[in-house]
Amino acid sequence: MVPWTTLQSHPILPLFAFPSLKITHRLAGRAHLSLGALLVLGAGFVLSAQAMVYAATRREFWKAATTIPRFVGTAVLVGSSLGLAASRPPQMMPVTVITLVLMGVTLVKLALEISVLKEGDSDDDRWTALRRTAVLQRGMLRPILCLRVVAGLLGGVLLPWAGLVFPEIGGLAWMAFGFCFAGELAERSLFFRSVAPDKMPGLPGRFGNGLPTPS
Numbered sequence: 001m002v003p004w005t006t007l008q009s010h011p012i013l014p015l016f017a018f019p020s021l022k023i024t025h026r027l028a029g030r031a032h033l034s035l036g037a038l039l040v041l042g043a044g045f046v047l048s049a050q051a052m053v054y055a056a057t058r059r060e061f062w063k064a065a066t067t068i069p070r071f072v073g074t075a076v077l078v079g080s081s082l083g084l085a086a087s088r089p090p091q092m093m094p095v096t097v098i099t100l101v102l103m104g105v106t107l108v109k110l111a112l113e114i115s116v117l118k119e120g121d122s123d124d125d126r127w128t129a130l131r132r133t134a135v136l137q138r139g140m141l142r143p144i145l146c147l148r149v150v151a152g153l154l155g156g157v158l159l160p161w162a163g164l165v166f167p168e169i170g171g172l173a174w175m176a177f178g179f180c181f182a183g184e185l186a187e188r189s190l191f192f193r194s195v196a197p198d199k200m201p202g203l204p205g206r207f208g209n210g211l212p213t214p215s
């Protein structure tokens with residue numbers, strides 16, 4: 001039997017070892033990519049299923065067309081901001097690409113969220129569900145709305161941009177993550193507290209005669 005030390009010192013061994021290591025590295029890289037793709041697909045399926053639970057209530061503010069982007073946007077926003085904050089050293093991650101994704105998702109998500117406010121400008125005598133939601137957010141829930149917008153802009157746009165321009169300043173990424181997380185908590189509070197049901201108990205049809213429910 002040939003000793004292992006002899007095989008290690010044999011000049012022909014690297015001819016087989018190096019290609020094998022290269023092939024193994026490629027297979028491992030493909031396995032990681034496949035696993036990552038499966039995780040992303042699984043997370044997307046779970047988020048979509050959660051969103052459909054709220055959409056099934058048939059409340060206008062919770063419809064799938066807006067709820068699914070909210071949930072997916074939260075996952076991308078918080079995940080990318082945490083990835084930037086936890087990356088050590090920063091050169092190991094495509095910081096610029098992730099920062100641009102974070103900024104883009106933040107702006108799109110904020111635009112989607114505040115788009116409901118225009119429903120409060122209606123002069124129609126009929127109070128729809130979205131109009132009730134807009135009035136709540138512009139009135140009683142306005143402090144939470146302001147917190148959501150300010151925290152979202154700071155954590156998702158301004159601080160990440162400052163991190164690109166001034167990379168020598170430490171702690172900006174963690175500050176951005178903190179503001180992003182706080183902003184998403186405020187957004188989720190608005191999601192639950194400002195929803196209005198399509199039908200009110202004791203009233204026929206859709207809000208009865210279309211006027212606000214008396215206190």
